[in-house]
Amino acid sequence: MRQYTVEQVASLLGLHVKTVRNYVRDGRLKAVKIGKQYRIAPRDLEAFTGQPTPAPVNAPHAEASSIVSIDGIARQEMDRLSTMLLASLGRGPHGVRVELVYDEERANLKIIVLGGLETSAQILRLVDALVRE
DSSP states (O other): OOOOOHHHHHHTTTTOOHHHHHHHHHTOOOOEEEEEEEEEHHHHHHHHHHSSOOTTTTTTTOEEEEEEEEESOHHHHHHHHHHHHHHHHHHHHEEEEEEEEETTTTTTEEEEEEEHHHHHHHHHHHHHHHHHH
């Protein structure tokens, strides 16, 4: 089971490390002492804050940045594709940023996708399906 250090809890809560240590010593925040360091279980942190435990500060996190370039796309088709894409984002995956840039002279649409790996992959699959229609 994952446990937090005092430093991680301080960072997560925006507190000074000494403040967190004082909460532990006062018994307000339950912790286990391992060697010379305290460890706080996620359930104890949740009980202390009354909030779900966020991911640890140093937890691995991966994101993707993708640019899809579609050449030879007329304005009307670009409007249809962008409307469908943006409408699907409203009810679909969150934690992703999508921007569209259209160059009418070159009939080129660039779709910029920034976000988590799985969410970005879902968006790219959707773009692929819309382009193939």
